[in-house]
Every structure is written in structure tokens, then in C-alpha cells.
Amino acid sequence: xxxxxTSIRIPMPVRYLINAALIVxxxxxxxxxxxxxxxxxxWTGIIIMIGINIILAVSLNVATGYLGQxxxxxxxxxxxxxxxxxxxxxxxxxxxxxxxxxxxxxxxxILIALLISALTAGxxxxxIGIPALxxxxxxxxxxxxxxxxxxxVVLTNIDSVLGFDFTFGSAGLKRxxxxxxxxxxxxxxxxxxxxxxxxxxxxxxxxxxxxxxNEIASESVxxxxxxxxxxxxxxSAMLAGVAGCLYAGYIGSLYPSTFKFMKSIxxxxxxxxxxxxxxxxxxxxxxxxxxxxxxxxxxxxxxxxAYSLALVIMMIFRPKGLMGSYDFSLSxxxxxxxxxxxxxxxxxxxxxxxxxxx
Amino acid sequence: MSRTPxxxxxxxxxxxxxxxxERDADKRPILETRHLGIDFGGxxxxxxxxxxxxxxxxxxxxxxxxxxxxxxxxxLTNVYKPTRGTILLDGIDTAGKSTTEVNRMGxxxxxxxxxxxxxxxxxxxxxxALNNETRYSALSAILRLPEYWRRERIARDRAMELxxxxxxxxxxxxxxxxxxxxxxRRLEIVRALATNPSLLLLDEPAAGMNPSETSxxxxxxxxxxxxxxxxxxxxxxxxxxxxxxxxxxxxxNFGRIIAKGTSDDIxxxxxxxxxxxxxxxEG
Numbered sequence: 001x002x003x004x005x006t007s008i009r010i011p012m013p014v015r016y017l018i019n020a021a022l023i024v025x026x027x028x029x030x031x032x033x034x035x036x037x038x039x040x041x042x043w044t045g046i047i048i049m050i051g052i053n054i055i056l057a058v059s060l061n062v063a064t065g066y067l068g069q070x071x072x073x074x075x076x077x078x079x080x081x082x083x084x085x086x087x088x089x090x091x092x093x094x095x096x097x098x099x100x101x102x103x104x105x106x107x108x109x110i111l112i113a114l115l116i117s118a119l120t121a122g123x124x125x126x127x128i129g130i131p132a133l134x135x136x137x138x139x140x141x142x143x144x145x146x147x148x149x150x151x152x153v154v155l156t157n158i159d160s161v162l163g164f165d166f167t168f169g170s171a172g173l174k175r176x177x178x179x180x181x182x183x184x185x186x187x188x189x190x191x192x193x194x195x196x197x198x199x200x201x202x203x204x205x206x207x208x209x210x211x212x213x214n215e216i217a218s219e220s221v222x223x224x225x226x227x228x229x230x231x232x233x234x235x236s237a238m239l240a241g242v243a244g245c246l247y248a249g250y251i252g253s254l255y256p257s258t259f260k261f262m263k264s265i266x267x268x269x270x271x272x273x274x275x276x277x278x279x280x281x282x283x284x285x286x287x288x289x290x291x292x293x294x295x296x297x298x299x300x301x302x303x304x305x306a307y308s309l310a311l312v313i314m315m316i317f318r319p320k321g322l323m324g325s326y327d328f329s330l331s332x333x334x335x336x337x338x339x340x341x342x343x344x345x346x347x348x349x350x351x352x353x354x355x356x357x358x
Numbered sequence: 359m360s361r362t363p364x365x366x367x368x369x370x371x372x373x374x375x376x377x378x379x380e381r382d383a384d385k386r387p388i389l390e391t392r393h394l395g396i397d398f399g400g401x402x403x404x405x406x407x408x409x410x411x412x413x414x415x416x417x418x419x420x421x422x423x424x425x426x427x428x429x430x431x432x433x434l435t436n437v438y439k440p441t442r443g444t445i446l447l448d449g450i451d452t453a454g455k456s457t458t459e460v461n462r463m464g465x466x467x468x469x470x471x472x473x474x475x476x477x478x479x480x481x482x483x484x485x486x487a488l489n490n491e492t493r494y495s496a497l498s499a500i501l502r503l504p505e506y507w508r509r510e511r512i513a514r515d516r517a518m519e520l521x522x523x524x525x526x527x528x529x530x531x532x533x534x535x536x537x538x539x540x541x542x543r544r545l546e547i548v549r550a551l552a553t554n555p556s557l558l559l560l561d562e563p564a565a566g567m568n569p570s571e572t573s574x575x576x577x578x579x580x581x582x583x584x585x586x587x588x589x590x591x592x593x594x595x596x597x598x599x600x601x602x603x604x605x606x607x608x609x610x611n612f613g614r615i616i617a618k619g620t621s622d623d624i625x626x627x628x629x630x631x632x633x634x635x636x637x638x639x640e641g
Binding site for chain 2 (some may be wrong): 204223225229
């Protein structure tokens with residue numbers, strides 16, 4: 001945000017338009033490559049997993065990077081979202097629509113499923129957040145870790161308590177319609193990033209950041225810290241629920257063992273590796289950490305060794321993560337580029353200045 | 359330090375043991391504490407603390423290290439729960455309120471060890487304090503509705519206006535942690551003012567400042583009182599500052615008020631001299 005008065009500022013609507021155009025372009029390139037077969041089905045699957053992991057990482061980043069807490073139960077929220085979405089989608093006739101090639105008819109059901117997943121995970125986030133957020137640091141880590149395990153155990157055993165098939169226990173919730181197409185995941189990723197970006201660049205986001213920076217000072221200037229902690233936590237949980245729902249629709253069958261403690265750690269590693277509080281970092285490291293294990297399949301036996309070695313090296317040379325807390329703004333880059341161009345040609349075009357800024 | 363001497367404020371004794379400046383005498387004190395006290399374990403850190411602060415008064419709290427000055431600020435802002443006594447803010451008891459609520463009721467403070475949002479910009483620091491005035495829902499932030507832009511612009515203008523008290527507008531985009539020490543202290547005062555308080559508590563505002571900065575700060579504290587028409591209570595070790603601008607000074611030792619009055623009263627009070635310098639040897 002260091003700008004001199006001579007810099008060029010791109011006005012607000014133009015910034016949004018540039019970003020929107022680039023996002024559409026990226027979608028167009030990827031989807032046409034998929035249609036033409038340049039990206040194989042195998043890689044399409046990996047791209048979808050990248051998308052899901054991006055949502056998980058950026059949503060966890062809200063609670064760790066921005067709020068400054070260390071919850072270890074993110075997989076729990078993902079599981080809640082996945083099962084909520086999966087159970088709903090099995091109950092409605094989406095399977096028939098998809099089989100008949102009538103994807104359009106299933107869209108409203110998919111939207112409802114995403115909404116149900118987000119809300120269910122959000123409610124769980126609220127229930128766990130209110131007591132857990134009274135604690136700090138390692139205590140919070142342990143209580144959320146416990147919560148994640150409780151969710152998994154409940155999903156495994158709830159059928160025998162209820163007396164009817166609900167989650168199908170450790171046998172797994174199978175035959176979920178595979179509704180998570182590339183386009184759907186892509187839209188969800190873009191929306192997730194957009195929501196987090198806009199919330200963080202608002203009074204709510206500033207309040208969340210102030211809690212990370214100094215909670216006592218934050219209280220002393222009238223920020224309702226309990227409210228904003230819960231707010232950030234619930235937002236993080238809801239988006240994890242969405243990721244879970246997409247995961248259910250991509251894999252097609254859910255097992256409680258998928259959402260073990262290690263899954264939470266995996267997501268946390270993505271956030272830490274990308275840099276706490278950097279959305280671009282989370283996106284990049286989610287991509288790298290999804291692709292890396294796939295690329296390392298050729299050295300099958302040494303895969304995890306290479307993976308962990310990459311992490312260790314990373315932490316030695318970039319201890320604050322790939323991006324630190326740097327956040328990417330294309331418009332800023334463009335502005336800088338324009339500035340350089342102007343300096344190069346020595347023109348004094350002051351009429352180009354816009355007054356609004358981010 | 360070339361300061362024009364200020365006309366002396368005449369103090370009016372209150373029915374209790376408190377004093378108020380004459381101009382505030384017929385108004386209700388903005389802050390009144392009665393027999394306030396707190397124990398930490400067996401140690402009575404503050405006891406029987408009675409004070410009344412007029413709505414436009416500049417009050418000073420001095421005392422040797424460990425006398426309990428900052429503890430009193432923590433009691434007033436409900437960071438600590440008092441063991442005994444009541445705090446009346448504009449006649450309303452603040453017992454059971456959270457620090458956040460007390461701030462909304464009108465007490466803002468700065469900290470002895472600066473507590474800024476270090477990684478955030480100077481402007482953001484002030485905007486966070488304006489959080490309660492900047493009212494829009496999360497939904498209008500996500501959808502970037504016109505309401506969002508309007509409220510944000512109002513908040514930004516207000517923040518810039520507040521920063522202009524200390525001529526800090528050029529620093530608006532810098533991270534607060536990168537500011538020089540004096541500027542950080544000033545930013546804390548601006549941030550506290552942004553919450554629109556009726557009582558401002560300054561915990562050693564001049565700590566780490568050089569004499570010319572201190573002198574400037576003194577002018578600014580008076581200026582703040584005059585423009586915002588608020589009460590200011592400050593803890594300070596710099597006697598030039600305290601004696602120069604405080605209308606009523608309370609001296610604290612071992613958690614108890616040992617003297618109260620104008621700067622002249624305090625300077626000649628044998629109890630105060632004893633607290634600071636020790637007892638004169640008999641004989």
C-alpha cells in the first residue's frame with residue numbers, strides 16, 4: 001500500500017472489470033482445454049481437488065491468518081458439510097437427472113445442497129465456536145481437535161443410536177450423485193475468494209484483524225471481540241462446509257475415516273506454507289500441495305519423503321510462508337506497470353488519476 | 359520550553375473529599391468513584407479510591423512506581439473487576455460491564471506499553487476505532503452495496519480529520535508498527551479519540567518523548583479538551599507536563615490517595631514529598 005502521490009490509480013469499477021475478465025478467461029481456457037482433451041480426465045480430477053483444497057485453505061486462513069487463532073478441527077466442518085450435502089443429494093432425484101444428461105434440472109438441487117452444507121457447518125461452527133473461542137492458543141487447538149474427532153466418531157456410530165441408516169457408519173455413504181463439475185467448483189472457488197476478500201476489506205474484516213494484532217487494544221476501542229471471533233469462526237466453518245459438499249459430489253462416496261485429524265493438519269499445512277494471512281499464499285500452496293503428491297507418484301516409495309523434505313526446505317528458507325502476509329492485487333501491479341511506463345516516457349499525464357481506491 | 363502561563367483554575371471542594379474545577383462545579387461529574395478498591399490475593403493494590411472528574415477537567419494521577427496508577431485505569435475500564443466500591447460514569451454504574459461496553463459508554467484509553475495494531479496501517483488503526491460508528495451489514499460489504507461505499511467514505515474522512523489533530527495524514531498508509539515512538543503514542547491518542555469518548559484516560563502519554571515533543575503534547579492535550587469538550591485523566595511521571603496542564607492532581611502511594619489538589623497544593627504537601635523523597639530524619 002506504499003504509494004506516492006505521483007502513482008496512477010485505477011478507478012474501482014475498472015478494477016473489478018479487469019479481475020472479472022481475467023477470471024472468465026481462465027475458466028474459458030481451462031474448460032476448453034478439458035473439452036478438447038488436452039487436459040485428461042485424470043488431470044481434470046486433480047484440478048477439481050485443487051479447487052476444493054483452495055476453498056479449504058482460504059477458509060481456514062480466515063481463522064488462523066486473519067483472526068490469529070489455531071483451530072485444528074477444520075476437517076470436522078468439512079465432514080459436516082460433506083455428509084449434509086451428500087445425504088441431501090441422495091434423497092433428491094438428482095442421480096436420474098445426471099444420468100439422463102439433464103444437468104440443468106439438477107442445478108437448483110445443487111444450490112440447495114451447497115446452502116444446506118454451509119448452514120449446517122455454520123451452525124456447528126457456532127456451537128463449537130462460542131465455548132472454544134473463550135480459550136486461546138494451544139487450548140483452542142486442543143478443543144477444536146477434540147471436536148473434529150467427535151464429529152468423526154459420531155458419523156461412524158450414529159446409525160446404531162438412531163436405529164436407521166443415516167450416515168452408513170464406517171461402511172460409507174455411497175452412491176452420491178457426482179455433481180461436482182469443474183465449472184461448479186470453479187465458481188465456488190471464485191465466490192469463496194471474493195467473499196473473503198470483500199469481508200476482510202470492510203469494517204468486519206478490520207475488526208477481525210485487530211483481534212489478531214492486539215486483543216486488549218481491540219476491546220479498549222469498543223470492538224466486540226467475542227462477536228467478531230465467532231463471526232470469523234462461523235464464516236470459516238461455512239466455507240469449509242461448502243468445500244465438503246463439493247468433495248462429496250466429486251468423490252461420490254464418503255467415509256468417516258477421510259476426515260481424520262490428519263486431514264485438518266493437511267489443510268493447516270497449506271495455510272502455513274502459503275503464509276498466514278495471505279489469500280494468494282493459500283491458493284498457491286493448496287495448488288502446489290495437491291499437485292506435488294500426484295507428480296511424485298513416479299517415485300512412489302519416496303513420495304512422502306520428498307513431500308516432507310519440500311516442506312522442511314520451505315520452512316527453512318521462507319519461515320513466514322511462500323507469500324508471508326503479502327496479498328496480491330492485480331490492479332496494484334497494473335498501476336505500478338503504468339507508472340513505470342509513464343516514467344519511461346516522461347509524460348506528466350495527471351488527468352489519468354482516479355480518485356477512488358481500494 | 360516557552361509556554362504562556364495558563365490562568366490558574368479555581369477549585370471548588372465537593373461535599374465529598376473531591377474537588378472539581380469551578381466551571382464544572384454545577385455539573386454532574388463525568389466520572390465518580392466511591393471507595394474503589396481491588397485486592398490481588400492478599401495484597402490490597404488499590405483501596406478507598408475516591409475521585410470525581412468534571413466533564414471538561416484535565417486530571418492528573420501521579421505517584422511513585424508501583425503505587426497502583428495503571429491498576430486504577432484497568433479498574434476504570436473494567437479490565438480488572440473491583441473488589442470493592444463503585445464506578446459511576448456520568449451517573450451510571452459500570453459494574454458488570456465488559457471493557458468493550460465501558461468503551462461504548464464513553465471511556466477510551468491509551469496504554470503505558472503501546473498497544474497498536476502494528477501490522478495494520480495508521481488509517482486502519484483509526485478506522486477500527488470507528489467500527490461502532492461505521493454501521494453496515496456484512497452482506498452489504500460482500501455485495502459492495504452503495505451503503506458500503508458511503509459509510510466507508512464517511513469513516514475514512516472522519517479518520518483523516520482525527521489524524522489531522524497531530525498532522526498525521528501523510529502517514530496514513532504506513533504500518534503503525536513502523537512509526538517512530540512518539541508518533542505511535544500520538545496515534546494511540548487519536549485511536550482512543552475516534553471512539554468518541556467523554557473521558558479519555560492517558561497512561562504516560564509523554565513517556566519516551568523529548569522535551570519539545572512533550573511541550574507540543576501538552577498543547578495538544580489542552581487543544582483536545584477544548585475542541586472535543588471531554589474530560590481527560592492522565593498518568594504521568596513528567597512533572598512539567600502534570601504541573602503544567604492538570605487542574606486537579608491526585609497523588610497515589612501504596613494504592614491510596616495521599617493528597618489531592620492543584621499543582622501548588624501538591625508541591626508543598628509534606629506527605630507527597632515524603633512519598634517521593636522519604637522522611638526527613640528527626641533531630
